[in-house]
Amino acid sequence: MKTAVWLGPRKIEIIERPKPVLKPGEVLIQVESVGVCGSDIHYYLDGKIGDQIITPPLVLGHEFSGIVCEVPDKKYEWLLGQRVAVEPGIACGQCDYCKTGHYNVCTDMRFLGGPGCDGALSEYIAVPAEYCFPVPSTISAPIASMVEPTAVAIHAVELAGIRPVETALVVGLGSIGLLTAQLLLQSGISFIAGIDILPFRTAVAEQLGVRQTLTTTAENCIEESTSWIREITDNRGFDVTFDCTNRSEGIVIACHGTRPAGRSVLVGISGENYDRIPVSIARRRELKLQWCRRFRYNFPSAIQFIELGKIKLEPILTHHFLPEQTQLAFEMVAHTEDNLIKASIDWV
Ligand SMILES: [Zn+2]
Numbered sequence: 001m002k003t004a005v006w007l008g009p010r011k012i013e014i015i016e017r018p019k020p021v022l023k024p025g026e027v028l029i030q031v032e033s034v035g036v037c038g039s040d041i042h043y044y045l046d047g048k049i050g051d052q053i054i055t056p057p058l059v060l061g062h063e064f065s066g067i068v069c070e071v072p073d074k075k076y077e078w079l080l081g082q083r084v085a086v087e088p089g090i091a092c093g094q095c096d097y098c099k100t101g102h103y104n105v106c107t108d109m110r111f112l113g114g115p116g117c118d119g120a121l122s123e124y125i126a127v128p129a130e131y132c133f134p135v136p137s138t139i140s141a142p143i144a145s146m147v148e149p150t151a152v153a154i155h156a157v158e159l160a161g162i163r164p165v166e167t168a169l170v171v172g173l174g175s176i177g178l179l180t181a182q183l184l185l186q187s188g189i190s191f192i193a194g195i196d197i198l199p200f201r202t203a204v205a206e207q208l209g210v211r212q213t214l215t216t217t218a219e220n221c222i223e224e225s226t227s228w229i230r231e232i233t234d235n236r237g238f239d240v241t242f243d244c245t246n247r248s249e250g251i252v253i254a255c256h257g258t259r260p261a262g263r264s265v266l267v268g269i270s271g272e273n274y275d276r277i278p279v280s281i282a283r284r285r286e287l288k289l290q291w292c293r294r295f296r297y298n299f300p301s302a303i304q305f306i307e308l309g310k311i312k313l314e315p316i317l318t319h320h321f322l323p324e325q326t327q328l329a330f331e332m333v334a335h336t337e338d339n340l341i342k343a344s345i346d347w348v
Pocket residue numbers: 037038039062063148149
């Protein structure tokens with residue numbers, strides 16, 4: 001089978017590999033679409049995210065959909081032939097966190113497309129049947145690959161504990177930020193604002209219902225953003241803020257933008273081992289900082305949200321590539337070329 005293999009920083013090649021052999025409880029998926037995530041880009045460029053280091057050869061890709069094409073275990077026969085979205089974090093099921101429902105912070109997690117574990121940029125992948133979530137036929141394969149980032153956004157909004165008529169700020173309007181903003185609009189938020197450094201992203205955010213946006217420069221984003229936030233909130237700040245950026249500055253802006261006794265959900269991945277936090281402000285305002293680790297039982301509601309048309313994914317999924325163009329896709333995502341927001345690599 002054809003597989004796109006990461007061979008080192010900025011190097012992905014299509015290599016012929018044998019089809020996976022199924023382990024007990026697994027099914028074989030014929031991969032249809034794989035989304036390129038910001039975290040994939042950190043691995044692609046640097047081979048690491050903080051202290052998580054990958055070694056070549058490795059297959060990236062954890063946001064994917066496909067057709068279940070082999071089911072050895074009768075118990076899961078009902079999955080055969082179905083299009084599914086797959087949860088990519090395979091938890092151990094045994095540790096204290098798995099046993100108390102916090103499987104997303106399992107201490108023995110295997111993550112498809114993470115350190116030591118091949119991901120989905122391939123014609124076929126073997127996955128545990130229990131991690132497959134069938135999607136209705138009305139959802140196309142590329143859209144189904146976006147169930148995973150939608151689940152992240154749902155988890156982020158859940159963690160924020162939104163109350164009706166609160167105000168919210170989303171810092172970083174890439175796919176996670178735009179999904180988070182749309183979910184916030186469904187959650188009774190009275191006013192939502194967004195910040196990004198790319199004008200085409202703030203434009204899409206406004207189309208999707210974000211009331212006010214700021215396109216800031218990368219160099220002075222902290223100063224520009226904080227003075228804008230003060231201006232549009234009458235010096236008050238937002239009840240809840242979300243960092244959905246891929247840079248350390250995102251956390252700083254989110255903290256500055258949060259009102260006293262407010263909270264900030266940190267969803268973005270800067271790729272650093274240590275980020276800066278404006279502790280003086282965070283302490284004086286008694287902010288609650290809430291980190292977000294992927295998702296936790298959010299795939300079914302993500303699929304429902306998409307099926308009901310409650311969130312729009314088409315304006316976010318801007319680019320499609322062939323498997324042979326995987327390296328090009330990663331380069332274009334890394335440089336946000338051609339007004340790209342989200343790219344999928346379509347295998348069939
Ligand atoms: Zn992702």
